[in-house]
Amino acid sequence: MRFSYWASTGQTWQELLAGAKHAEATGWDGVWIPDHFMPPDEGYGPEDSHDTAGEMGPILEAWTVLAGLAAAVPRVRLGAMVSGNTYRHPALLANMATTVDHVSGGRLVVGVGAGWQENEHRRYGFELGTIEQRSDRLEEACEILRMLFSQDRTTFVGDYYQLDSAPMQPKPLQQPLPLMIGGGGEKRTLRTVARFADEWNVWGSPQDLTQKISVLEQRCSEVGRDVAEIQKSAVGLLIITESEDESAEIRKNLGSRGGLVGTPDQLRSIVADYDAAGVDEIIVPDFTMAVEDRNDILDRFRGEVIDA
Numbered sequence: 001m002r003f004s005y006w007a008s009t010g011q012t013w014q015e016l017l018a019g020a021k022h023a024e025a026t027g028w029d030g031v032w033i034p035d036h037f038m039p040p041d042e043g044y045g046p047e048d049s050h051d052t053a054g055e056m057g058p059i060l061e062a063w064t065v066l067a068g069l070a071a072a073v074p075r076v077r078l079g080a081m082v083s084g085n086t087y088r089h090p091a092l093l094a095n096m097a098t099t100v101d102h103v104s105g106g107r108l109v110v111g112v113g114a115g116w117q118e119n120e121h122r123r124y125g126f127e128l129g130t131i132e133q134r135s136d137r138l139e140e141a142c143e144i145l146r147m148l149f150s151q152d153r154t155t156f157v158g159d160y161y162q163l164d165s166a167p168m169q170p171k172p173l174q175q176p177l178p179l180m181i182g183g184g185g186e187k188r189t190l191r192t193v194a195r196f197a198d199e200w201n202v203w204g205s206p207q208d209l210t211q212k213i214s215v216l217e218q219r220c221s222e223v224g225r226d227v228a229e230i231q232k233s234a235v236g237l238l239i240i241t242e243s244e245d246e247s248a249e250i251r252k253n254l255g256s257r258g259g260l261v262g263t264p265d266q267l268r269s270i271v272a273d274y275d276a277a278g279v280d281e282i283i284v285p286d287f288t289m290a291v292e293d294r295n296d297i298l299d300r301f302r303g304e305v306i307d308a
Contacts, residue, residue: 001275003306004030005298006081006235006285009060010039015291016065020073022295026302030077031069032111032283035062035084041119063096070104078104081201081235081283082111082182086126086134090141091166094148098172106173109199110145113182114138114189135188136160142179142196149177180233184208186215194219199231201283205259206273209234213278233281234274236260237288240267240300260284264304271305 005023007016020031037059062080069078078100083093093112101108114134115121121128129137140158147154148168156163180199183189193200193216202212213232220227236259241247247262254261260282262270274282284301286294 001271001279002029002233002281003302004028004032004077004233004281004283006032006034006283006287008285008287009034009036009062009065010057011060011291012058013060013065013068016060017069017072019286019291019294020069020076023298024073024076026299028076028298028302029281030079030109030283031073032079032081033062033065033069035080035082035087035111036117037061037120037124040117063100066100066108067103070100070107074105075107077107077109079109079180080111082113082180084115084117084120085112085138085141086115086121086128090144090161091148091163091168093141094145094168097145097177098149098168098170101172101174101177102170108172108174109178109180111180111182111201112138112141112145114185131185132188135185135192138181138189139192139195142181142192145179146176146196150175178231184212186212190216190219191222193230194223194225194227197230199233199281201233201235203235203259204256205236206234206270206277206279208256208259209274209279210277231280232278233283234259234279235283235285238284238297238301239288240264240297240304260301264300264308267301267305268308 005028007019023031066078097108097110137160140161144156144161149172153165153167154163155165178198179196180201181193181197182201184202217227237254237257238260239250241263247266250261251258289297
């Protein structure tokens with residue numbers, strides 16, 4: 001099982017780089033970056049970042065951060081968790097991803113999802129569309145990415161995207177360049193995962209992952225694919241507690257996002273449950289951690305849970 005670190009972009013570049021370098025130096029397998037431009041209206045999520053005056057704090061753009069990390073952090077896998085498909089044309093994303101794969105020496109994972117954050121789309125003028133439209137667009141985008149990464153020229157005529165003998169050189173260093181699809185929608189997203197993904201990511205507890213993986217198996221069977229070909233990763237907010245009563249109270253408030261809440265003993269059991277569910281990678285976000293405490297929390301999780 002791999003263990004990776006998900007760095008909030010709601011911090012300065014110097015803080016983000018320091019966290020990524022620490023994760024690399026202490027044995028983590030990957031560094032992931034969210035793709036958002038502002039906090040959500042609901043006041044939760046990966047970019048819930050505000051300064052002491054209540055104003056929105058700094059939020060860095062994901063793909064330029066990945067390019068910087070590709071040059072500055074030389075060992076770990078890198079990726080966006082995940083790129084909002086509505087923010088960039090898939091042909092643009094394919095060229096960006098190939099460039100970052102070259103800068104990194106072949107360590108990129110291309111993470112992509114349908115997009116969801118309404119206030120970003122409204123304020124920046126991005127078209128959001130209905131859930132069905134976003135699902136259709138994601139499916140077309142994944143097909144285009146696969147084609148551009150592997151073909152000399154790509155022609156595609158879809159409802160949302162059209163390519164006319166489009167070239168893309170150079171090709172990614174990795175063949176194939178891993179494509180990760182994020183999301184847990186059982187009717188559409190997991191069907192797209194079954195068709196196109198090398199990796200899949202979703203928030204949730206071990207019980208949630210057990211259920212979702214069973215659905216993914218069905219979707220793979222429908223398209224004639226072996227579900228074992230798809231690497232499966234889970235995300236859960238990490239909060240190390242001192243008592244089981246404290247763990248239970250926090251989990252009740254966090255719901256499905258509180259996948260990694262507990263005492264060290266409980267966390268070891270949770271990791272074992274993820275492993276039993278078929279999870280290949282656990283991704284730990286720093287969204288619940290103060291910058292000054294982050295390295296100590298990550299080190300404690302490594303020492304008392306992963307290494308133990």
